[in-house]
Amino acid sequence: MDILILSRSHSFEQHVKSALEGESYQLHLVSSRGDVISRSRDNQDHIVLAHISSCRESLNNLLMEQKETGYPQVRVGVAADKPELREMLALSRYGIHAYFNSYMADIHYRKALRHLGAGQTWYSPELLKHALELARLSTKTEINQNALNGLTDRERDVAMAVGQGMNNKKVAEDFGVSEHIVNMYLTRIFEKLNIKDQVALAIMLRRMY
Secondary structure, rough: OEEEOOOOOHHHHHHHHOOOOOOOEEEEEOOHHHHHHHHHHHHHOOEEEEEEHHHHHHHHHHHHHHHHHHOOOOOEEEEEOOOOEEEEEEEEOOOEEEEEEOOHEEEEHHHHHHHHHHHEEEEOOHHHHHHHHHHHHHHHHHHOOOOHHOOHHHHHHHHHHOOOOOOHHHHHHHHHHHHHHHHHHHHHHHHHHHOOHHHHHHHHHHHHH
């Protein structure tokens, strides 16, 4: 199987070559969308490992063309020096098959390539876990869109204050009550909204307003 390494980074290219040493892949260095298209005209099975940190524009052009025309018919794995969930989710809309750290361990590179070779996807386990947690929270938030209606006026005020980042001491001072009372309010708020802490409350309110 041919692996097209879309990169302008010598260190990344060397890392990939080292990680895949001894494997039965044919590695080819390419530096532009045109190179990828030229290499993939032979109708062979190709995988593109794109180093987004050095070839962002070329990768974007390739993904745009692939989405609009269905060509070239290659599976794209994206390597990022500093992987971010937001970037992974944005790229996934363009049908990428993998997203991971550029310099991950050899064993992970080989596992990712096995998945890509089988037409499957492979994402950084940590980012995937984070994405699933956000999806779960988003689903819970949709279910609880009207949950604030179940709070008393004072509970709603406390929830909004905490959700905006105020600490318990500041809330207590502003509302003229003790921190113990604020904690009691929060306990009831968490129970009614089916969440576990202030972080979840802040995220929920940010999504709702």
